[in-house]
Amino acid sequence: MFQISEVLKKVPFFRTLGRGGIDFIVERLKFKTFDADETICKIGDPGDKMYIIISGKVNVVVKTDESKEETIIATLGSGDYFGEMALLTGEPRSATVVTTEPAEMFILNKADFDLIVERYPSITLSMGKIMSQRLAETLKKAAKKSSGKVDASVKGSLAEKKLVDVLKFCESNSLNGKLIVKKGSEAGVIYYTKGELQKVEFGNLSEDQALDTLLNWQEGEFEVVPEPLKFEEEPAKSEAQTEEPLQLLIINTSIVVQKMLQRTFENIGYSVYSVENKQKGLNLIRKLQPDVVVTDTKLPDGTAPDLVQEIREISSLPIVLLTDERDRDKYIQQLKGFESLAFTRSQEVGEIMHAVQQITGR
Numbered sequence: 001m002f003q004i005s006e007v008l009k010k011v012p013f014f015r016t017l018g019r020g021g022i023d024f025i026v027e028r029l030k031f032k033t034f035d036a037d038e039t040i041c042k043i044g045d046p047g048d049k050m051y052i053i054i055s056g057k058v059n060v061v062v063k064t065d066e067s068k069e070e071t072i073i074a075t076l077g078s079g080d081y082f083g084e085m086a087l088l089t090g091e092p093r094s095a096t097v098v099t100t101e102p103a104e105m106f107i108l109n110k111a112d113f114d115l116i117v118e119r120y121p122s123i124t125l126s127m128g129k130i131m132s133q134r135l136a137e138t139l140k141k142a143a144k145k146s147s148g149k150v151d152a153s154v155k156g157s158l159a160e161k162k163l164v165d166v167l168k169f170c171e172s173n174s175l176n177g178k179l180i181v182k183k184g185s186e187a188g189v190i191y192y193t194k195g196e197l198q199k200v201e202f203g204n205l206s207e208d209q210a211l212d213t214l215l216n217w218q219e220g221e222f223e224v225v226p227e228p229l230k231f232e233e234e235p236a237k238s239e240a241q242t243e244e245p246l247q248l249l250i251i252n253t254s255i256v257v258q259k260m261l262q263r264t265f266e267n268i269g270y271s272v273y274s275v276e277n278k279q280k281g282l283n284l285i286r287k288l289q290p291d292v293v294v295t296d297t298k299l300p301d302g303t304a305p306d307l308v309q310e311i312r313e314i315s316s317l318p319i320v321l322l323t324d325e326r327d328r329d330k331y332i333q334q335l336k337g338f339e340s341l342a343f344t345r346s347q348e349v350g351e352i353m354h355a356v357q358q359i360t361g362r
Contacts, residue, residue, distance in 0.1 A: 010079045011052065013123045021120050023354065028112035031349035033260065034103045045093040047086020048110040053078055054267050056103025060173065061096040071154075073173050075100070078267065085171075087113045095173070104263060106350065154224040158183075163215050166222050171195045177227045183220030188213070246360060247288060250274040251281040251295040251307070252322070261294065264349050265356075278302040278310070285315055292360050294320045294352065297331060305334050312338060318359040322347050 008014045008022055017025070029052075034040060040051065040058065053076060060074040060082065073095070076082060082097060087110050108116075117123050156166070163181065167190070170179055174195035181188045188202035188210055202210035248270045252258050258274040265272050273288065275281050278301045285293070293311065297304035304321055311319060318340045323331050328343050335341055342355045 008052070011081055011084070013084075017120060017123075024119065025108070025116055026350050026354045028108065028116065029348075029350035030107040030109070031260075031264070032105055032107055034099045034105065036099055036101045038099045040097045040099065040105075041083070041093050042096045043093055047083065047091055047093055050081065050083040050087050050108040050113065051097075052081040052106040052108070054104040054106060055263055056105075057100045058082075058097050058103060059100055061098060062094070062173075070096075073154075094169070104260070156222055158217055158220040158222060161222070163217065163222065166224070167197075170224060171197070175224065175226060177225050180223045180225060181214050181217065181220060182222075183217050190214075245269050245271045246292060246362060247271045247273070247290040248356065249281060249284055249288070249290040249293045251278065251293065251299065252276065253296060253298070253300060257296075260349065261352065264353070268353075276300075278307050281307070282310055282314070285311060285317070289315065290317065292318045292320065292356055294322065294356065296322050297327065304331055308335055308338055308341065316340060318342070320344065320352065320355045320359060322352065 008025060014022070014025065034056070041049075043063065055078050057075060057077045059072045060076065061070050062073055063070055083093075085091075086093065087108070154169075158181070166179065170190075170192050175192040176194055177192060179190040179192065181190070186202075188200065190197060190211075191199045191201075200207040200210045200214075202213060205213060246269075248265055250258055250261050250272065252261075252274070253276050258276070262272045262274050273284055273290065275284060278299045281293070281295065284290070295304070295307060299307065302310075308319060308321075311317070316339070320342045321331060321335075321344070323343045324346050328345060332343055340359065342359045344351045344355050
């Protein structure tokens with residue numbers, strides 16, 4: 001099954017981290033929802049946040065130097081991420097990102113990122129190696145010209161745009177394809193896969209010599225040519241690797257909180273059920289025997305101690321109570337005689353997910 005660790009390990013430079021490192025990151029993630037057609041960041045904005053998409057889709061939009069027209073260069077969805085290189089370089093945003101449908105995301109602020117890098121410096125090395133590789137859709141050109149035709153490539157002059165900036169463009173936008181660089185009768189080709197430079201070809205030169213030569217060109221033309229989009233089949237999982245999804249029951253009076261948690265946990269592989277009061281929760285526990293319960297402390301037909309007492313009369317399942325720094329100690333004292341309880345320090349989704357994983361061991 002998928003867990004939050006699996007979500008984070010879709011980010012290449014987090015893959016080398018163990019459970020402790022992933023937990024350290026989870027504690028610093030913020031959760032936020034966005035409406036459709038909402039601008040998340042604009043070209044020129046400070047690069048002080050990284051976003052990991054839980055659900056929904058976004059368009060990545062740039063403006064060409066010549067026409068200033070907006071061009072959609074990528075569409076990102078669940079499991080993709082953006083803004084990571086700005087955390088390392090401190091440079092302003094090079095693209096505008098707009099939602100195409102309601103979306104949910106984890107956000108990592110630069111201050112928290114700096115703490116993570118300080119503790120796990122290998123992240124910086126990984127970012128330097130693979131730059132802004134993302135598990136995203138292929139770079140594409142979708143802007144329509146006045147003629148109504150769609151140009152699938154991005155072209156320009158080296159006199160107006162340095163090649164090093166073009167390379168950054170290809171990397172930061174996860175190019176799957178090639179960058180063709182020409183000067184007179186000479187031409188070099190740089191190949192990319194998901195934003196990572198794979199190969200450089202220029203005559204009989206070695207790759208290092210070829211890249212150095214191309215970078216020294218002050219004039220000429222370049223063309224970014226993305227590969228056609230195609231579906232990639234995921235490798236089949238063996239039966240031995242397949243786990244039954246955990247059943248999670250949410251007891252909360254807020255429909256908004258129910259939906260937020262339900263969608264978040266379903267996206268990482270849980271089977272989720274939601275009810276709004278204690279009695280319905282107890283009925284479902286008797287019927288379903290879920291693996292874990294996440295409950296608010298204030299319910300219309302009872303308090304948290306009442307609910308825990310009645311659950312313990314029928315089941316010893318783990319219970320996560322949604323508390324925060326203001327009331328956490330109070331509930332810990334009231335319920336200190338019960339086992340298999342967890343109390344959140346905040347009601348941020350990252351904290352809740354962390355508590356569920358800790359108490360279930362999965």
